[in-house]
Amino acid sequence: MFTRTAELAAAPSISVFEPGFLRTALTWHRAGRVPPGAIVKLYFGGELEFGLPPTATSLDAYLELLEPSVLPWSVAVLGGDVVACGAERAIERGGHLRVGLEDWAGAGEPSNADLLRAAVALVERLGRTPATIPDARRVLGIADRER
Numbered sequence: 448m449f450t451r452t453a454e455l456a457a458a459p460s461i462s463v464f465e466p467g468f469l470r471t472a473l474t475w476h477r478a479g480r481v482p483p484g485a486i487v488k489l490y491f492g493g494e495l496e497f498g499l500p501p502t503a504t505s506l507d508a509y510l511e512l513l514e515p516s517v518l519p520w521s522v523a524v525l526g527g528d529v530v531a532c533g534a535e536r537a538i539e540r541g542g543h544l545r546v547g548l549e550d551w552a553g554a555g556e557p558s559n560a561d562l563l564r565a566a567v568a569l570v571e572r573l574g575r576t577p578a579t580i581p582d583a584r585r586v587l588g589i590a591d592r593e594r
Contacts, residue, residue: 449480458484460517465498469512476516484589487513487520488545493527494552501532510540519586521545526552530565538573543586573593 452459459482463469469489475481484575491501499505501524513520522537523545524531533552534544546562557565567577584591 449475449482450475453482456482457586458482459485461485461487462490463487463509464490466508466512468492469509473512473516474568475517481518484587485518486543486587487518489520489522490541491522491524491527491532492522495526497525500592501529503533503536506540507535519543519564520526523550525550525579528553530562532571534566535573543578 449459461468461472461481463472469487472481472487476485489506490498491503491505492498499508501522506522510520517544521543524532528551529544529546537544544566546566547559548557548562551557551562570577578586581591
């Protein structure tokens with residue numbers, strides 16, 4: 448995957464469903480094989496029982512592994528609500544959020560826009576500003592495209 452994304456000058460999205468996935472990705476990173484623009488997506492198990500639960504201890508364990516790499520990262524809860532599961536800690540530690548109906552489970556019937564508004568409100572409540580497209584490109588280390 449890393450070879451092909453590098454050939455295409457594409458930014459890889461590295462899905463981490465359990466700690467072994469992250470350890471493997473970090474081995475590739477230390478070997479200089481992870482192309483620019485990569486982001487690590489830390490998935491926690493909500494109603495879908497897999498990997499680590501969405502707890503502060505689980506996040507800390509992943510971040511201890513991830514820290515030396517300085518790769519950007521995000522959190523998501525599959526079968527849950529990332530905003531209600533301690534996303535504050537992820538934001539405060541420098542992470543990003545993945546939100547959307549694909550991951551979400553809970554009471555009510557929100558739209559993707561509802562879930563996004565809740566995430567933006569949390570980010571702003573913590574004194575942060577949601578990333579613009581140029582901000583995201585900068586965080587990922589992706590050059591601006593010529594128009």
